[in-house]
Amino acid sequence: MNMTNATRDLMAIYVMWLREMKRLVRAKSRFLSSLVMPLMFLAFLGSGFREVNFFGTSYISFLTPGIAGMAVIFSSTFAGLSVLWDREFGFLKEIAVAPVRNVAVVCGRIAGSATTSILQAMAILVLAIPLGFSTKPQGVLLSIPFIVLMAVTFTGMGLFFAAIIKDFHGFGLVMNFVIFPLFFLSGAIFPVSNLPSFLVPLAYFNPLFYGVDGLRGVLTGRGATNPIIDLSALVVFSIVTVFAGAKMFDRL
Amino acid sequence: MHAVIAEDISKSYDGIQALRGVTFRVKKGEVFGLLGPNGAGKTTLTAILTTLLKADSGYAEVAGFSVEEKLKVRERIGVVFQEPALDTKLTARENLEFHAMLYGMPKKEREEKIEKGLELVGLRNWADTLVEKFSGGMKRRLEMARAFIHRPEVLFLDEPTLGLDVQTRRNIWKYIRKLRDEGVTVFMTTHYIEEAEKLCDTVAIMDRGKIVKIGRVEDLKRGLGEDTIYVEFFGKVMEEELNTLRELDGVKEVLASDTTVMILTSNGDRIIPQLFSVLSEGRVKAVRMKTPDLEDVFVRLTGRRIAD
Numbered sequence: 001m002n003m004t005n006a007t008r009d010l011m012a013i014y015v016m017w018l019r020e021m022k023r024l025v026r027a028k029s030r031f032l033s034s035l036v037m038p039l040m041f042l043a044f045l046g047s048g049f050r051e052v053n054f055f056g057t058s059y060i061s062f063l064t065p066g067i068a069g070m071a072v073i074f075s076s077t078f079a080g081l082s083v084l085w086d087r088e089f090g091f092l093k094e095i096a097v098a099p100v101r102n103v104a105v106v107c108g109r110i111a112g113s114a115t116t117s118i119l120q121a122m123a124i125l126v127l128a129i130p131l132g133f134s135t136k137p138q139g140v141l142l143s144i145p146f147i148v149l150m151a152v153t154f155t156g157m158g159l160f161f162a163a164i165i166k167d168f169h170g171f172g173l174v175m176n177f178v179i180f181p182l183f184f185l186s187g188a189i190f191p192v193s194n195l196p197s198f199l200v201p202l203a204y205f206n207p208l209f210y211g212v213d214g215l216r217g218v219l220t221g222r223g224a225t226n227p228i229i230d231l232s233a234l235v236v237f238s239i240v241t242v243f244a245g246a247k248m249f250d251r252l
Numbered sequence: 253m254h255a256v257i258a259e260d261i262s263k264s265y266d267g268i269q270a271l272r273g274v275t276f277r278v279k280k281g282e283v284f285g286l287l288g289p290n291g292a293g294k295t296t297l298t299a300i301l302t303t304l305l306k307a308d309s310g311y312a313e314v315a316g317f318s319v320e321e322k323l324k325v326r327e328r329i330g331v332v333f334q335e336p337a338l339d340t341k342l343t344a345r346e347n348l349e350f351h352a353m354l355y356g357m358p359k360k361e362r363e364e365k366i367e368k369g370l371e372l373v374g375l376r377n378w379a380d381t382l383v384e385k386f387s388g389g390m391k392r393r394l395e396m397a398r399a400f401i402h403r404p405e406v407l408f409l410d411e412p413t414l415g416l417d418v419q420t421r422r423n424i425w426k427y428i429r430k431l432r433d434e435g436v437t438v439f440m441t442t443h444y445i446e447e448a449e450k451l452c453d454t455v456a457i458m459d460r461g462k463i464v465k466i467g468r469v470e471d472l473k474r475g476l477g478e479d480t481i482y483v484e485f486f487g488k489v490m491e492e493e494l495n496t497l498r499e500l501d502g503v504k505e506v507l508a509s510d511t512t513v514m515i516l517t518s519n520g521d522r523i524i525p526q527l528f529s530v531l532s533e534g535r536v537k538a539v540r541m542k543t544p545d546l547e548d549v550f551v552r553l554t555g556r557r558i559a560d
Contacts, residue, residue, distance in 0.1 A: 090337035098354040099327035
């Protein structure tokens with residue numbers, strides 16, 4: 001009762017993060033099955049298009065950062081949307097009457113989802129190695145800030161859309177009209193420059209584009225844009241979406 | 253001193269006026285019951301007092317702070333909602349643990365209070381079971397434990413025994429009394445007459461967004477002033493017997509039908525002993541008294557029954 005606001009906020013962040021971790025550990029099979037789709041993309045696209053050469057590297061090297069980015073956008077957006085489950089099961093009310101600020105609760109959720117994303121992306125990078133992917137250890141380390149910023153951005157986005165769609169029926173809408181368009185406009189499976197020229201500018205408003213390009217830059221040294229620019233763009237996107245998500249959180 | 257103060261609170265949404273100028277005070281340390289039918293505005297009022305909803309107008313104060321000061325109020329209250337608000341993917345202990353952390357309790361105190369809380373609501377053997385395996389009654393008991401684990405000054409319970417079996421209901425009543433004895437102020441809503449009568453010190457009767465009557469349970473019932481005594485006679489009732497009864501102090505009305513007399517009075521328990529001294533021996537066959545309950549009070553005030 002005599003904690004300062006700052007320690008209280010930190011505690012709330014920690015509690016929300018710890019909650020995600022407990023749930024993650026308990027649902028190991030769900031975590032593993034979330035790797036299945038990205039691995040199928042890697043295995044089938046990687047072998048089916050092995051003669052394709054983008055940016056002067058093997059297709060699997062081009063594709064792997066893209067698929068890691070795909071795993072992050074899916075899991076983070078759903079982590080954001082999962083607040084709808086909490087509302088359905090009432091837990092959101094418990095948080096609503098707790099003496100903590102919304103922004104701390106949102107940050108805690110994001111911290112949990114970012115941790116999950118890092119684990120997923122790392123698993124994908126490792127599992128891509130037998131498929132022909134190669135990178136240096138420092139590349140893997142440098143990829144972490146990109147993964148975290150993507151996770152922050154898309155969890156914030158998920159919270160934002162949770163407040164808009166209001167119930168699970170909207171899941172499909174977010175999937176079809178938000179996640180997939182962002183994915184195809186990100187350069188994850190082919191360079192954005194191959195798109196019809198009128199679509200190319202759209203990529204520059206797509207956080208996943210900067211995420212995938214940044215990952216590609218640090219992991220394989222073959223990005224379309226300087227990783228520093230990618231990182232800066234992601235910082236801007238993450239700030240905007242976190243605020244938008246926290247603002248909309250009030251309406252849930 | 254008052255634990256809750258509400259002054260002229262109004263709230264409407266979707267074009268419906270849920271609260272129409274609600275005013276009342278809850279004394280520190282009492283069990284205060286808000287009694288009324290579904291749709292009376294009880295849950296809306298609870299949401300405003302627990303800082304979840306903003307009133308359109310009026311003033312509310314809880315545990316010494318205006319509800320505008322959300323965090324200050326929140327750290328001093330405990331809430332059990334009508335619908336379960338647990339994380340079913342966590343164990344009972346984890347639900348309590350996370351709650352205690354959010355309320356800033358130090359680790360040692362947390363462990364101690366969690367054990368005590370689980371013990372009190374009889375869930376010690378289930379502490380490490382996932383809540384999704386719990387029955388409705390167990391969930392409610394766990395929520396009760398959670399709501400007072402951080403030692404709130406005021407405990408808000410929205411229909412705490414709704415849909416529970418008799419056994420669990422009695423247990424919940426027991427916990428509420430225990431908390432009251434420890435000095436916690438309890439603010440609860442209910443539409444069960446029995447619950448309000450047995451548990452609450454003060455009852456506010458609410459109907460259609462307004463408080464229509466407020467007072468101590470006995471006072472409310474006495475205010476109605478009508479115990480009904482049924483006296484059954486051996487043989488036909490005689491006119492002079494009726495007159496004798498009418499002259500007793502506190503008798504309002506005496507009605508007779510063949511061998512039975514119905515006496516309306518404000519103090520039935522005083523009238524009954526006198527019957528035997530004013531009537532000749534061997535006349536009275538049976539005596540039965542019905543005191544009004546809060547349902548009668550509600551009917552008198554609104555013309556409807558609570559259960560409707």
